[in-house]
Amino acid sequence: MSAPIPLPSLKNGQKATILALRGEDALTAQLADNGFVPGEAVWIVRRGLIGGTPLAVQLGRAVIALRRDEALAIEVEPA
Amino acid sequence: MSPLDSAPAAATETEAKERVIALVGPPNVGKTTLFNGLTGGRAKIGNYPGVTVEFAEGRLSGADHLRIIDLPGLLGLEPRGADSKVTLDVISGRSEALPKPDTLVIVVDAGQLKRQMPFVLKILGLGIPSIVALNMADLAIRDGFAFDAEALERALGVPVVLTTAPRKAGRSDIEKALLEGGRVAADDLPSARDLASLAITQEPEGDQFTAGIDRVLLHPVAGLVILAAILFFVFQAVFAWSAWPMDQLDRAVVGLQTAIEGAMPDNWLRSLVVDGILAGVGSVVIFLPQILILFFFILVLEMSGYMARAAFLTDELMRRAGLSGRAVIPLLSSFACAIPGMMAARTMESERDRLVTILVAPLMTCSARLPVYAVLIAAFIPNRLVGPFNLQGLVLFGLYLAAVVSGLLVALVLKKTVAGGQTQRLVMDLPSYKWPQPKDLLIGLWRRALIFLRRAGTIIFTVSIVLWVLVSYPGDTLRESFAGRIGSVIEPLFRPIGFTLEMVIALIPGLAAREVAVGALGTVYAVQNAEENQESLAAVLQNEWSLAAALAFLAWYVYAPQCISTIAVARREMNSGRWTAFMVGYLFALAYVAAGLTYWIARALGA
Numbered sequence: 001m002s003a004p005i006p007l008p009s010l011k012n013g014q015k016a017t018i019l020a021l022r023g024e025d026a027l028t029a030q031l032a033d034n035g036f037v038p039g040e041a042v043w044i045v046r047r048g049l050i051g052g053t054p055l056a057v058q059l060g061r062a063v064i065a066l067r068r069d070e071a072l073a074i075e076v077e078p079a
Numbered sequence: 080m081s082p083l084d085s086a087p088a089a090a091t092e093t094e095a096k097e098r099v100i101a102l103v104g105p106p107n108v109g110k111t112t113l114f115n116g117l118t119g120g121r122a123k124i125g126n127y128p129g130v131t132v133e134f135a136e137g138r139l140s141g142a143d144h145l146r147i148i149d150l151p152g153l154l155g156l157e158p159r160g161a162d163s164k165v166t167l168d169v170i171s172g173r174s175e176a177l178p179k180p181d182t183l184v185i186v187v188d189a190g191q192l193k194r195q196m197p198f199v200l201k202i203l204g205l206g207i208p209s210i211v212a213l214n215m216a217d218l219a220i221r222d223g224f225a226f227d228a229e230a231l232e233r234a235l236g237v238p239v240v241l242t243t244a245p246r247k248a249g250r251s252d253i254e255k256a257l258l259e260g261g262r263v264a265a266d267d268l269p270s271a272r273d274l275a276s277l278a279i280t281q282e283p284e285g286d287q288f289t290a291g292i293d294r295v296l297l298h299p300v301a302g303l304v305i306l307a308a309i310l311f312f313v314f315q316a317v318f319a320w321s322a323w324p325m326d327q328l329d330r331a332v333v334g335l336q337t338a339i340e341g342a343m344p345d346n347w348l349r350s351l352v353v354d355g356i357l358a359g360v361g362s363v364v365i366f367l368p369q370i371l372i373l374f375f376f377i378l379v380l381e382m383s384g385y386m387a388r389a390a391f392l393t394d395e396l397m398r399r400a401g402l403s404g405r406a407v408i409p410l411l412s413s414f415a416c417a418i419p420g421m422m423a424a425r426t427m428e429s430e431r432d433r434l435v436t437i438l439v440a441p442l443m444t445c446s447a448r449l450p451v452y453a454v455l456i457a458a459f460i461p462n463r464l465v466g467p468f469n470l471q472g473l474v475l476f477g478l479y480l481a482a483v484v485s486g487l488l489v490a491l492v493l494k495k496t497v498a499g500g501q502t503q504r505l506v507m508d509l510p511s512y513k514w515p516q517p518k519d520l521l522i523g524l525w526r527r528a529l530i531f532l533r534r535a536g537t538i539i540f541t542v543s544i545v546l547w548v549l550v551s552y553p554g555d556t557l558r559e560s561f562a563g564r565i566g567s568v569i570e571p572l573f574r575p576i577g578f579t580l581e582m583v584i585a586l587i588p589g590l591a592a593r594e595v596a597v598g599a600l601g602t603v604y605a606v607q608n609a610e611e612n613q614e615s616l617a618a619v620l621q622n623e624w625s626l627a628a629a630l631a632f633l634a635w636y637v638y639a640p641q642c643i644s645t646i647a648v649a650r651r652e653m654n655s656g657r658w659t660a661f662m663v664g665y666l667f668a669l670a671y672v673a674a675g676l677t678y679w680i681a682r683a684l685g686a
Contacts, residue, residue, distance in 0.1 A: 026157075030506055033155035035194035045290070049299035050395040054404075054505055056297050060194055061286055063293065063509040065391045067398075070504055 007042065007066075007074040008055060015043045016076035023073035035059055036074055099146050099178050100139075100257060103166060103202060104186030105195055106152030107384075107510040109214045111135075112519050113186060113244035114149040117254070120522050122149075134165070134177070145257055148177060156201050160428035170207065182261035183209045184253070189226065189241065190219035190286075190511070192279060196271040199235075203268070208261035209237050212253055213278075216241035218513070223283030231278035236265035239278075245516050289384075289511040296385070297509075302392050309385075310411065313376045317369050317415055317446075324368035332361035351547055358598070359543025359591060366416055367528065369446055373415045374527045375520070377408060377423065382515035387507055394505055400487040401494030403429070403503050406436040410486070413443035417645045418531065421652045429503030435493050437652055438662050441640055442486035444479050450594040451636050452478060458617035459629040482637050485669065497661075542591045542643045550588060550599075558603075562587045576635075576671060577628040577678035586641070593641045627681035634677040638670035 004019050018040045021028040036042075036059060045056040045063055053068035066074075104110045114122070118137030139145035150169055151162035158164035165174070172179030185202050187195040192213060203209055213219075213226060220226075232239040238256040243249025268274070296302050336353045343349040380386045386408060394404030402410075405427045413420030417440045424440070427433040452475060460471045549562040556563070566584035573583050581603045589596030597616070604619045620629065640646060640663050650659040 027504065029155070029157060030159065030504060033157070033198070034506055034508070035197075037197075045293060046297035046302075047299065048392065048395050049303060050399075054391055054394050056293065056391060056509060058290075060191075061511075062191055062194055063289070063511075065387065065394070065505055065507045065509055067394070067505045070506055 002078045004075050004077050007044070007057070007071040007076050008052070008068050010044050010076065010078065012044050012047065015041060015079040017041055017079065018074060019077050020075045021073055022075055027070060027073055031070070031073060034064055035062065036064075041079075042074070042076060097144050097146060098181045098260070099148065100182045100184060101148045101150050101170060101180035102184045102186055103150050103153055103170060104214075105154050105188075105198060105508075107508055108152075108186050108188040108191075108195075109244050110152070110186045111149060112516055113212065113214055113242060113250070113253075114147065115519055115522055116244050116247075116250050117257075118147055120518065122522075134169075136177075139254065139257060142254075142258060148180065153198075155198065161425070161430065161433075162428070170202075170205065181208065182257070183207050184212055184257070184261075185209055186212045186214050186242075188219075189213035189216045190222060190224060192219075192226075193272075193275040193282075196275045196278075200268060200271055200274075203235065203237065203264035206263055208263050210253070210256045210261045211235065211237060211239045212242045213239065214242045214244055217243040217246075217249065218511075222286065223281065224279065225281035226278055227280050228278070231274065234265075234269060234274055234277055237262045245518070286511050292512055293388070293509070296388050297391060302388070306389055306392050309380075309389075313373070313411075316376065317373050320372050321368040325365050328365050328368070329361075332357060332365070336361075347551075350551060351544065354551070355543050355547025356540065359546065359595070360540055364532070366446065367531065369415050370419055370531055371524055371528060373412060374419065374524055377412065378520050378523045379515050382513070382519060384510040384512045387509045390507065391509060401491040402436060402487075403427070403432050404505065405503075405507075406432060409436050409440060410443055413440040413445060416445050416447070417441045417443065417642070418648045419527065421645075421648055422530070424652065427503075431494075432503045434653060434658065435490050437649055438493060438658070438665075439486045439490045441642075441645055441649075441662070441666060442482050442489060442638070444482045444637070445593075445642075447593040447642065448478075448636055450597050451589075452633065454597055454600075454617060455620070455629050455633055458620045459624075459626055478633060478637055481634075485638070489665070489669075546588050546591050558584070576675035577625070577631045577682075578635075578674070579624070579628065581623070582628070582632060586639075589641050591643050593636065596641070627678050630681050631674040631678035635670045635674040638666055638673050640666040640670075 007016070010016055018036060018038050020038055021031055021036065040059060043058050045058050047056070048054050051068065054065045055068065055071050057064050057066055057071065102110050102114055114135060114137070117139055119140040121140075122135040122137035134151070135149040137147055139147055148169070150166040153163045153166045156167065158167050168174040169177050170180060170183060183202060183205075185199050187199060199211055211231070213228065216226070226241060228239045228241055238259070238261065240252040240256050241249075242253050269277070296305060336357050339349065339353055339357070343352070377386075380389070389407055390404035392404070393407045397404050397406055406424070409420045409424040409427075411420075412423050420440045420443065421437050424433050424436045427436065456471050456474055460474050463470050465473060546562075549565070550560050552560060554560055563584055565587060566580055570578070570580050570583045578586075581600070584603050585596045585599040588599040600620070601616050604616070604623065624632075646659060646663060649662055650656065653659060653662075
């Protein structure tokens with residue numbers, strides 16, 4: 001079992017499972033409303049040119065754009 | 080008559096009792112297409128009082144007692160931004176504009192059912208009779224999904240239908256369910272995950288089509304190059320494709336003016352109609368082709384799903400300037416006209432970001448400045464080559480560049496000072512790519528055209544009359560008129576930045592719409608038909624103005640808020656007199672300083 005890491009630490013295309021959401025309540029609530037809930041599979045599709053932000057994150061069949069700071073709230077376990 | 084035309088027929092006495100049905104759902108689930116299909120495109124667009132969020136309202140085709148409301152997108156029960164706040168107010172019955180809905184149609188994307196099931200449960204938990212529509216079912220089934228709507232219906236206790244909004248056959252189930260009415264959900268519902276696995280009997284792998292396109296379009300470098308190419312093409316089209324229809328409109332207005340001049344005796348009323356109303360309203364209506372072409376592209380980019388990608392690609396750049404990726408479209412639209420640009424800012428979730436976007440929108444060089452730039456550049460800038468470039472073209476480019484750089488700087492300063500506060504979160508769906516529905520496109524364009532003509536039209540109509548009075552009375556010449564007198568009074572204020580009395584007088588009618596200043600300069604210098612005959616006006620200006628003064632006038636036009644309709648729309652969109660006053664104030668201050676600096680630097684350099 002790999003150690004939990006924040007979502008932005010994944011390499012592009014590396015699959016992972018969401019373990020938990022950590023951070024400000026308003027942010028974690030918004031992420032949860034968007035479908036980022038523990039148990040879901042995610043991976044990073046693309047990153048922006050400047051500073052590697054925002055991230056295009058594949059979540060199930062959806063692709064969601066997150067800023068790096070927002071994605072840091074998502075803790076994942078690489079597959 | 081166009082089927083798009085018009086509001087639903089006035090409520091007739093129907094046997095059945097009127098029922099209000101509201102469509103609620105997350106963004107990008109095809110809610111508007113479903114609405115257009117159900118109502119046959121006959122809808123009226125309203126505005127919620129206090130906020131400028133639009134709602135569309137119509138009646139079910141063939142069942143006039145069913146009133147259908149299309150509500151802005153919503154993701155959960157917490158309000159995030161003006162749009163979702165309005166939706167929550169309406170469904171909880173707190174809205175003054177709309178009655179509490181009798182039935183909710185919870186619209187979700189069938190292909191995203193697993194992710195959107197928690198949303199369905201939250202809305203069902205409100206205890207309002209509901210119907211669940213699994214929309215875009217055809218696309219999901221094509222991708223390899225299979226659904227068991229009956230199983231979900233039994234588990235939830237409310238009608239569940241599969242819908243394919245653009246097709247009549249795809250809407251027959253929901254139409255039947257609407258006539259029967261919604262039901263309140265059962266009390267003890269299984270978890271969202273269990274419900275999803277009950278409803279989805281077959282699930283394919285990821286969306287290969289969208290993933291494949293995204294590998295290219297979201298590429299950090301190639302994606303930006305493609306975005307730049309698309310924007311370049313859109314801009315070219317806005318100018319190139321609009322030339323012919325604008326010409327025709329101009330000719331129609333002139334033709335109408337000539338006809339009225341021939342038909343009416345030469346009196347004040349004729350002058351009011353021809354020189355006041357027709358000239359004023361005509362000068363605005365002429366921008367309709369540009370606005371429609373621009374919105375055509377905006378709608379296509381939006382409906383295809385590309386717009387969210389454009390926001391993704393530019394987000395970090397815009398964030399560093401104090402804005403967000405979502406401000407890209409409103410600001411780009413403002414190059415045609417700040418009015419649609421400000422209206423496009425409605426989709427922004429953060430009120431602060433929206434405010435800053437609206438505040439800097441007038442700095443994006445709108446097309447109405449072009450006639451003024453064209454006349455002055457032709458008069459004062461030699462038509463010769465500097466290296467491989469044409470000097471006149473370079474000056475024009477410089478004026479645009481100055482405006483963009485100023486806009487980004489102002490945004491940054493505003494964010495750091497008066498409009499600070501929490502930065503907006505991005506968290507944004509990149510929807511799967513799809514072909515735009517021609518019907519939705521037409522309806523969208525029709526609505527934009529109506530909004531533009533109604534808003535700008537009514538304001539310009541009034542202002543045209545007021546300005547006509549100011550320039551026509553009293554006396555026979557512009558100098559003796561009210562406008563001339565006002566010009567003499569404020570002229571000392573403008574003397575330090577090199578403006579002459581004639582320039583100041585031309586600024587006053589230019590307040591209605593910037594390009595009117597060209598005609599006004601013509602009148603001041605008594606050049607007949609200045610607008611058609613730009614060469615002679617240019618020749619007069621060369622004699623009368625110093626180069627320094629001309630450059631100062633150009634600099635003034637880069638910044639000055641010379642357009643009443645923009646100010647009026649800004650007032651509506653920001654819903655604040657104070658912010659509107661602030662916007663006008665800072666723009667005038669910038670214009671004054673820029674014109675002054677230009678004048679004195681040019682003088683110092685010997686111009």
